[in-house]
Amino acid sequence: MLxxxxxxxxxxxxxxxxxxxxxxxxxxxxxRVLNLAHGTFFMLATFLAYAGTLLFADTSANFWLTLVLAxxxxxxxxxxxxxxxxxxxxxxxxxxxxxxTIALIxxxxxxxxxxxxxxxxxxxxxxxxxxxxxVLGVPxxxxxxxxxxxxxxxxAGLWVLVYRTRWGILVRAIAQxxxxxxxxxxxxxxxxxxxxALAGWLAGAAGVLSAPLAGAALGNDxxxxxxxxxxxxxxxxxxxxxALLAALLVGMVRSFGILVIPQFAMAFVFALMALVxxxxxxxxxxxxES
Amino acid sequence: MSGRVLALAGVLAVLGVLPxxxxxxxxxxxxxxxxxxxxxxxxxxxxxxxxMLSLGHAAFFSIGGYGAGLLVKHLGVAxxxxxxxxxxxxxxxxxxxxxxxxxxxxxxFIMLSLAFGQLVFTVIWKWQGVxxxxxxxxxxxxxxxxxxxxxxxxxxxxxxxxCTAALYRIGHSPFGxxxxxIKDNPRRAAFVGIHVRRxxxxxxxxxxxxxGVAGALQVFFHRGMFPGSAHWxxxxxxxxAVTLGGVSYFAGPIVGAALFKLVSLAVPLxxxxxxxxxxxVILLVALFRPExxxxxxxRPAARP
Amino acid sequence: MSDAILVAERLSRSFGGVxxxxxxxxxVPAGQLRAVIGPNGAGKSTLFNLLxxxxxxxxxxxxxxxxxxxxxxxxxxxxxxxxxTFQINSIFVSATVLENVQLALLAHQGKTWNMIAAAGxxxxxxxxxxxxxxxxxxxxGKLGSALSYGDRRRLEVALALACQPQLLLLDxxxxxxxxxxxxxxxxxxxxxAREKGxxxxxxxxxxxxxxxxxxxxxxxxxxxxxADGPPxxxxxxxxxxxxxxxxxxxx
Numbered sequence: 001m002l003x004x005x006x007x008x009x010x011x012x013x014x015x016x017x018x019x020x021x022x023x024x025x026x027x028x029x030x031x032r033v034l035n036l037a038h039g040t041f042f043m044l045a046t047f048l049a050y051a052g053t054l055l056f057a058d059t060s061a062n063f064w065l066t067l068v069l070a071x072x073x074x075x076x077x078x079x080x081x082x083x084x085x086x087x088x089x090x091x092x093x094x095x096x097x098x099x100x101t102i103a104l105i106x107x108x109x110x111x112x113x114x115x116x117x118x119x120x121x122x123x124x125x126x127x128x129x130x131x132x133x134x135v136l137g138v139p140x141x142x143x144x145x146x147x148x149x150x151x152x153x154x155x156a157g158l159w160v161l162v163y164r165t166r167w168g169i170l171v172r173a174i175a176q177x178x179x180x181x182x183x184x185x186x187x188x189x190x191x192x193x194x195x196x197a198l199a200g201w202l203a204g205a206a207g208v209l210s211a212p213l214a215g216a217a218l219g220n221d222x223x224x225x226x227x228x229x230x231x232x233x234x235x236x237x238x239x240x241x242x243a244l245l246a247a248l249l250v251g252m253v254r255s256f257g258i259l260v261i262p263q264f265a266m267a268f269v270f271a272l273m274a275l276v277x278x279x280x281x282x283x284x285x286x287x288x289e290s
Numbered sequence: 291m292s293g294r295v296l297a298l299a300g301v302l303a304v305l306g307v308l309p310x311x312x313x314x315x316x317x318x319x320x321x322x323x324x325x326x327x328x329x330x331x332x333x334x335x336x337x338x339x340x341x342m343l344s345l346g347h348a349a350f351f352s353i354g355g356y357g358a359g360l361l362v363k364h365l366g367v368a369x370x371x372x373x374x375x376x377x378x379x380x381x382x383x384x385x386x387x388x389x390x391x392x393x394x395x396x397x398x399f400i401m402l403s404l405a406f407g408q409l410v411f412t413v414i415w416k417w418q419g420v421x422x423x424x425x426x427x428x429x430x431x432x433x434x435x436x437x438x439x440x441x442x443x444x445x446x447x448x449x450x451x452x453c454t455a456a457l458y459r460i461g462h463s464p465f466g467x468x469x470x471x472i473k474d475n476p477r478r479a480a481f482v483g484i485h486v487r488r489x490x491x492x493x494x495x496x497x498x499x500x501x502g503v504a505g506a507l508q509v510f511f512h513r514g515m516f517p518g519s520a521h522w523x524x525x526x527x528x529x530x531a532v533t534l535g536g537v538s539y540f541a542g543p544i545v546g547a548a549l550f551k552l553v554s555l556a557v558p559l560x561x562x563x564x565x566x567x568x569x570x571v572i573l574l575v576a577l578f579r580p581e582x583x584x585x586x587x588x589r590p591a592a593r594p
Numbered sequence: 595m596s597d598a599i600l601v602a603e604r605l606s607r608s609f610g611g612v613x614x615x616x617x618x619x620x621x622v623p624a625g626q627l628r629a630v631i632g633p634n635g636a637g638k639s640t641l642f643n644l645l646x647x648x649x650x651x652x653x654x655x656x657x658x659x660x661x662x663x664x665x666x667x668x669x670x671x672x673x674x675x676x677x678x679t680f681q682i683n684s685i686f687v688s689a690t691v692l693e694n695v696q697l698a699l700l701a702h703q704g705k706t707w708n709m710i711a712a713a714g715x716x717x718x719x720x721x722x723x724x725x726x727x728x729x730x731x732x733x734x735g736k737l738g739s740a741l742s743y744g745d746r747r748r749l750e751v752a753l754a755l756a757c758q759p760q761l762l763l764l765d766x767x768x769x770x771x772x773x774x775x776x777x778x779x780x781x782x783x784x785x786x787a788r789e790k791g792x793x794x795x796x797x798x799x800x801x802x803x804x805x806x807x808x809x810x811x812x813x814x815x816x817x818x819x820x821a822d823g824p825p826x827x828x829x830x831x832x833x834x835x836x837x838x839x840x841x842x843x844x845x
Contacts, residue, residue: 034397088577094396095343099533099576102526106569114563222522226408229401237397263416270409274390277402281393460709467697467713468706471686477648478684482698483672483757484706496709593688 004138006255012144012213014251015151019206020224021231021243022158023199029175029238030195033086033097037104039225041074041200045207046216047112048073050121052208063126063212071204078200082193090192105221113218120217147209154205155244161198162240171195175238230269234276236286245284305447309440321443323551324450325507330531330543331457332500337529338537338594339466340493341473342392343400345525346407347501349387352414352520354380354502355509356421359430369433373506380502381495383410388494392487395476404522411520426516430509446507453500458540460496461594469493470593530572536582540594545584597660599624599761599793605644605654614640616817618654622810624760627787628795629804632814633837638797639681641814642763646678647671658761673702677759681766681797683746685753687738691730694738694749695721698756728752728782744775751782762786764796768803776800780807805829813837 024038052066081104089097129142162168170191174181182188206224214220231250235242250269257268276284309317329351336342358376361367367375387406391399414421421427436442460466468489471479480486509515518524527550535546553571557564579585600622607615615637622628630638643649645656647666656664663671668678686694699717700706725731728748733741741749747767754762767783768776780803787794798804804811804825811828813821815837821828828834 028397034400085573092580094400095337095533095537096576096580098343098345098400099530099572099580102530103569103572103576105526106565106572110563110566110569114566222408226405226522229405233398233401233405264413266409266412270405273402273405277390277393277398281398459712462713463709463711464697464700464706464713464716465709467689467693468701470688471697474686474688475684477668477680478686478753479701480668481646481672481678481684482753483669483701485667485669489706492707 004136005140006259007252008135008138008140008144008148010252010255011148011151011248012251013254014247015147016206016210017227017231017251018151018244018247019154019202019209020228021235021247022154022240023202024225024228025232025235025238025240025243026171026195026202027199028232030171031086031090031192033090034094034101035086035199036098036101036225037081037108037221038199038203038228039221039223040105040108041078041203042207042210042224043216043218043221044077044108044112045070045074045204046123046211046214046220047116047121048204049123049208049211050116050216053123061128063124063208067205067208070208071201074204074207075197075201078203079193079197081200082196086196087189087192109218109221116216118218120215122215123211125212143212147213150205150209154202158240167191167194230273232283234273234283236283239283239285242283242285309443314439317439317443319551319555321439321446321511323548324443324446325504325511326528326531326551327544327547328450328453328507329501329504330528330535330547331454332497332504333528334532334537334543334594335457335460335469335493335497335500337532338542339461339469339473340490341469342403342490342493343529344391344403344494344497345400345522345529346387346403346405346410347497347528348520348522348524349407349410350380350384350498350501351505351508351524351528352410352515352517353383354505355515355519356414356427356505357502358506359427359509359515360420362430363427369431369436369510373510376506376509377499377502380505381499384495384498385491388491388498392490392494404525407520407522407525411517411522414520415517421517424517426514427509428514430514432510432513436510442511446511449503449507453503454544457500461540465489465492473593530568534572534575534583536584538581538593539584539588542582542584542594546582549583597624598622598657599659600645600795601655601657602641602645603655603657605641605656606652607640607644607649608652613817615644615651618814618817618819620812620819620822622761622793622795624793625787625791626793626809627784627807628793628810628812629808630795630797630812630814631799631801631804632820635816636814637817638814639765640817642678642765642797646676646763672757672759675758675760676763677754677757677761678763679750679754679765679767681769683743683750685738685741685746685749689738690734691725691736691738691741691745691749692718692721692734695724695752695756698753699724702757724752724756728755729778744771744779747771747775747779748782751779751786755786759792762792762794764794766797766799768798768800776803783807 020042024035027033027035048070049066052070053062056062056065085100089100125143131142132139133142133145162171170186173186174188174191231243231246234250235246249272253268253272254265257265308320333344333347336344354376357379358372361372361375362369391402391406394402415423432442436445468484471484472486472489476486505519531547531550532543534550535544536542554564557567575583598621602618602620605615605618618641632638640649644651647668650665655662658674658676696713696717699720722731722734725734728751730745730748730752733745738749751767764783768779771779783794784807786792808825811823811825812819813828813834820837821831821834
């Protein structure tokens with residue numbers, strides 16, 4: 001009985017982790033930038049979810065409206081960041097690349113603090129859902145099903161995007177061999193902007209979906225980006241299937257870890273990460289960097 | 291050459307007479323700055339020399355502080371011994387964490403160091419029984435002789451100067467050269483016979499130890515410590531300080547840390563949103579003076 | 595006949611579906627100056643990478659001075675007396691020429707764990723001697739990044755020599771050098787091999803260099819060894835001519 005609940009909550013975790021990590025791994029795999037500010041987008045989305053409940057308070061569909069709009073806002077923000085900032089630092093060495101991402105973390109955290117204050121916010125569950133769903137004899141909030149479904153849909157959508165569209169082919173080409181892609185005349189610039197926009201969208205979706213569960217709070221940015229990192233490290237930098245596999249693994253380990261020692265559930269996740277790193281340093285499905 | 295010596299002499303002179311010439315609040319702030327300078331210098335052994343971009347360095351700062359503090363508070367250890375034990379504990383932690391981190395390079399290393407840093411933070415934060423958790427570790431008293439702020443200031447000054455000299459020595463030693471070689475060309479370093487992983491691990495441990503010294507100095511200074519000292523933001527502060535000054539200058543972290551602290555003291559007088567302005571400054575430096583602020587005064591060196 | 599200082603036994607390595615090195619065996623007697631030649635993509639550099647532990651082999655063994663060193667890390671091999679240069683210059687560009695060599699000498703003497711001494715003052719004489727031997731004495735104070743291509747090539751050799759190797763693997767040592775610089779490099783290699791008794795294995799594309807300096811030639815093609823013998827044998831070998839010149843050039 002308890003196991004069923006842990007599995008489901010593990011899946012919920014996994015869905016959010018996948019949404020978060022896939023964006024980060026995309027940016028790294030294609031643009032070769034470690035975007036520490038990725039968690040900031042997530043945090044912004046949670047606050048937008050909160051704002052959405054206030055803004056559209058009279059609509060019973062306010063959550064769904066926010067779920068559609070907020071990721072788009074973040075996609076736009078991602079594209080903007082790429083054009084205004086990241087574009088200039090692609091050629092710089094890693095040290096110099098890290099600084100602007102740290103700067104963005106500071107800047108956005110304060111902007112959020114300015115707009116919404118210091119206190120954490122709670123976001124109500126979306127209306128219009130049945131109270132509870134029973135699966136295999138285990139009752140759990142129907143909202144969980146929404147998240148897991150959303151995660152699965154996005155995973156499928158990403159697969160189609162990356163493996164079945166022309167854009168996806170270009171993205172994979174660049175990720176695999178940038179010099180060759182450039183020589184072939186692929187317009188990298190447009191692709192990079194698109195990647196940042198997509199990553200923003202994914203982080204936005206993750207944030208809005210997680211808001212009813214975890215609320216909106218300052219400090220979520222770093223927690224989120226570290227979560228994303230752990231998943232990406234376990235799955236392999238640049239690998240979306242890896243991110244999916246790792247998200248499931250990490251989600252389950254965390255969920256069952258909470259059963260064992262709630263305070264140190266994170267330690268189990270770290271143990272998993274350490275194990276993967278010893279056995280397969282480039283991650284479960286990662287490629288060896290030359 | 292003499293210009294540098296004069297500048298150094300001048301700075302030392304000012305530091306020396308500070309408690310006599312300046313009000314107590316200045317002395318207290320100066321102590322804070324000195325501790326942060328040491329923390330930043332320890333990080334630069336990794337960033338500037340070895341090219342290892344660690345974002346979890348605060349873990350060792352806090353282990354040094356909590357280690358020393360817990361020994362004094364719960365085990366009644368005398369301060370001098372605790373002050374030596376703190377960095378040792380930090381070094382031990384660096385050995386364990388470093389073992390995992392140095393197996394990876396570049397992006398993986400950065401992320402793993404960040405993640406381990408947060409792990410340490412979480413452990414300190416949640417282990418209420420031992421560390422006091424959110425309430426922090428309190429009641430850590432230095433020796434009675436060092437209790438007055440000027441006395442403690444001179445103590446910190448002496449320790450920080452000694453550590454700075456030691457780090458300078460290490461940086462210019464064969465070990466330091468090996469680190470620079472690894473940063474420059476790890477493959478060639480291996481092919482001249484350098485055991486790259488082992489040397490990197492040693493650097494990680496040494497840097498962790500010096501961070502632990504800074505942490506131990508801090509815990510007796512503030513009579514305690516909070517989990518925030520291990521939080522990634524503390525690591526980020528040191529990282530920013532180091533890059534602000536310039537990683538390829540030995541004095542870069544010193545200048546960067548001092549400037550950082552001064553700004554963090556001054557700006558809040560005008561606005562509560564000082565991280566915002568810090569962020570803007572970092573952006574500007576990263577875009578327009580990536581070699582660091584010292585490059586305005588001196589030509590960028592190839593290495594510290 | 596001297597013992598073989600380097601033996602490769604059936605080395606193989608594939609990347610994906612590509613057999614970069616196919617079942618390669620060779621035996622290099624101590625003191626020999628051997629050239630490994632073959633068209634681009636023959637697997638020569640990969641062979642070097644397998645021999646020096648940079649890339650793990652899928653199968654086969656490497657024996658150095660009689661001991662199995664398959665898969666040992668580069669720094670271990672270096673300590674045992676194997677030096678290597680790379681096709682694309684691999685020096686320390688952020689250090690001066692003198693510092694480059696000092697570091698290599700310090701590493702060879704196991705002194706890189708010293709955290710106290712002032713590195714600038716150590717092994718200066720030995721470093722200067724090595725630089726003089728390679729004609730780099732005048733550039734001692736120059737940063738690696740400021741060196742001309744030819745000088746970088748020479749520094750590359752200096753770094754390989756600093757670990758006092760008994761075996762030197764040189765990957766296209768004259769690549770990219772001007773016609774004026776090449777003879778000096780060739781003379782240098784000959785001096786090192788003959789006067790210092792160092793066994794040298796070179797990958798080379800310049801046939802003039804190969805035939806003027808090699809005691810023995812190994813020819814590779816598409817990952818495998820197709821010919822192995824003294825220069826006049828190789829010169830007369832029909833298969834080799836075919837590989838290099840195409841079938842209709844057989845005369």
